[in-house]
Amino acid sequence: MELTLLGTGAPDGLPRPGCPCAACAAAVGPLARAATALLVDGALLLDLTPGAALAAARAGHSVSGVRQVLLTHPHDGPAVELPPGLPTAVRVPDGRELVVISGHRVRAVPMDSPGTGYEVTGPDGERLLYLPPGGSPAGAGGAGGRRDRAYDLVAMDVVGRPDALARLRAAGAVGPATDVVAVHLGHEVPPGAELDRQLAAAGARAVPDGTTLVVGEYHAVPDVPRRTLVLGGARSGKSVEAERRLESFPTIEYVATSGTREGDPDWAARITLHRDRRPGSWRTTETCELAPLLAADGPPLLIDCLALWLTDAMDRVGAWDDGTWAETGRAALAERVAELVAAVRATGRQVVLVSNEVGSGVVPATASGRRFRDELGRLNAAVAAECEQVLLVVAGQALVLRG
Numbered sequence: 001m002e003l004t005l006l007g008t009g010a011p012d013g014l015p016r017p018g019c020p021c022a023a024c025a026a027a028v029g030p031l032a033r034a035a036t037a038l039l040v041d042g043a044l045l046l047d048l049t050p051g052a053a054l055a056a057a058r059a060g061h062s063v064s065g066v067r068q069v070l071l072t073h074p075h076d077g078p079a080v081e082l083p084p085g086l087p088t089a090v091r092v093p094d095g096r097e098l099v100v101i102s103g104h105r106v107r108a109v110p111m112d113s114p115g116t117g118y119e120v121t122g123p124d125g126e127r128l129l130y131l132p133p134g135g136s137p138a139g140a141g142g143a144g145g146r147r148d149r150a151y152d153l154v155a156m157d158v159v160g161r162p163d164a165l166a167r168l169r170a171a172g173a174v175g176p177a178t179d180v181v182a183v184h185l186g187h188e189v190p191p192g193a194e195l196d197r198q199l200a201a202a203g204a205r206a207v208p209d210g211t212t213l214v215v216g217e218y219h220a221v222p223d224v225p226r227r228t229l230v231l232g233g234a235r236s237g238k239s240v241e242a243e244r245r246l247e248s249f250p251t252i253e254y255v256a257t258s259g260t261r262e263g264d265p266d267w268a269a270r271i272t273l274h275r276d277r278r279p280g281s282w283r284t285t286e287t288c289e290l291a292p293l294l295a296a297d298g299p300p301l302l303i304d305c306l307a308l309w310l311t312d313a314m315d316r317v318g319a320w321d322d323g324t325w326a327e328t329g330r331a332a333l334a335e336r337v338a339e340l341v342a343a344v345r346a347t348g349r350q351v352v353l354v355s356n357e358v359g360s361g362v363v364p365a366t367a368s369g370r371r372f373r374d375e376l377g378r379l380n381a382a383v384a385a386e387c388e389q390v391l392l393v394v395a396g397q398a399l400v401l402r403g
Helices: 022-026 052-058 164-170 193-201 239-243 263-279 290-295 306-317 322-346 367-384
Strands: 003-007 038-042 044-046 068-070 095-098 105-110 116-121 127-130 154-156 181-183 213-215 227-232 253-256 283-286 299-304 351-355 389-394 396-403
Touching: 003 052, 003 154, 038 095, 068 367, 154 164, 181 351, 181 396, 193 396, 227 239, 227 367, 239 389, 253 290, 290 299, 290 322, 306 322, 306 351, 306 367, 322 367, 351 367
Parallel strands: 044 068, 127 154, 154 181, 227 351, 227 389, 253 283, 253 299, 299 351
Antiparallel strands: 003 038, 003 213, 038 044, 095 105, 105 116, 116 127, 389 396
């Protein structure tokens, strides 16, 4: 089954007409995207968009052989002119199936928002799933409850609905070999290489308008790093970046090393903000005992953050007192750090670790402050050495240091 993406953009396209934002300003040449429409084997058109016939011609195809035109979502604005010879565009009622004269079988998948998804099975049995913008399959069974095998290809709004991808993975509808292609890309997505990096972290990819894919053909699925360290300063966006890397996976164990601070309303507000931002399917573990978690089997870990873990470790060994530090604290802390680094090295779990990057500004006024700064720098360097990918977040922008 051959799939041609006549467009890969949001319904308004990219750039959005009249929009002055940075993403739209950068969307020129190959980064410009028309509204998403898919041509399947030249016989089935999923979503009718302005210029579909011209887009097909630019991709080396024709819409003259299209036998069925299906719509996935309500179309605002003026009606799209139907190219001559094409059948009337329709939406299939949820749950209904139809057979196209070309031999393709189509099933309408109910969504949790206005719109319809389509599962398409080719004459040779390849299966693709196409979801509308902002849509996720309704119910707990993923794409209509079909769990017999994973789809060969899924085209969906990965950036806007990472939770939909997580649910498809949980239902077995997306497996390790599924080619996940991001569509409905609008000006909310970062341009260029940053989009590719974010999608790769979700095991997905984007392709230019006009790309033709063979459904079921082997394609190297983007590698998701097993161990990632995300560094950044205060309010840099490092925690958001770490959470983004795991939000398209179904079950995550969020490890909070912050503990509780009685009588500190500001700290309580910070913890609440973090908790509310995380998907409801994530479970939270509050502990600084990280080595046993890293050694155990289980879902991916998000550990936030190593700076607070180090604070706890220094508390335990009496590192704040100069005398204790010189006598026993330095050696005891080194032992505890070595245990953590060894656990990161040996873990079989996917893990994303967050830590503060310090030492680039004012030198702390106290010996204990300088001690913490130095030890955190050493800890970050040791953990980074064990991670396949290391990111530095500055002003909300992620810079790839490794990977």
